[in-house]
Amino acid sequence: TLLKEVDELASLKSNPFNKIYEEGIKPLFYKKRSGFLLFFSSFRKRHPSSALLEELRKNVRSILEEERVIFENLLSKLSEKFELEENLFSMNIIDRWRDIHIVLSAIMLSLLGIHIISVFYF
Secondary structure (H helix, E strand, O other): OHHHHHHHHHOOOOHHHHHHHHHHHHHHHHOOOOHHHHHHHOOOOOOHHHHHHHHHHHOOOOOOHHHHHHHHHHHHHHHHHHHHHHHHHHHHHHHHHHHHHHHHHHHHHHHHHHHHHHHHHO
16 A cells, blocks of 8 residues: 555656656665674664655755655655564564474473472482
8 A cells, every 4th residue: 555655656756856756765675684784773873764854855946846845755654664574574574483482481380390390209
């Protein structure tokens, strides 16, 4: 739905706006970031995505004033996409950790039971 909204926002605009959209913004929407990059970007104080958005904002001098609002909407949608990717990656990590944690907890509880029985038996 996010990609549909972005395509609707960017349709039928001027040539400079379309050029900025096609070369700068659209590839970012359709490019999927790897888990490795998402993992290490979560430790940074300033995310690379925010630096990228600031660089895109500097290059919009050639578009019309009424298109700037649309451009800002596109950038907010782009930052929303980045946040969704990061949240999805975090959810996947937590799901995998939960599966490992359940198995390890069951093993530890079994060992605890064996230990208690062996203490009272011997």
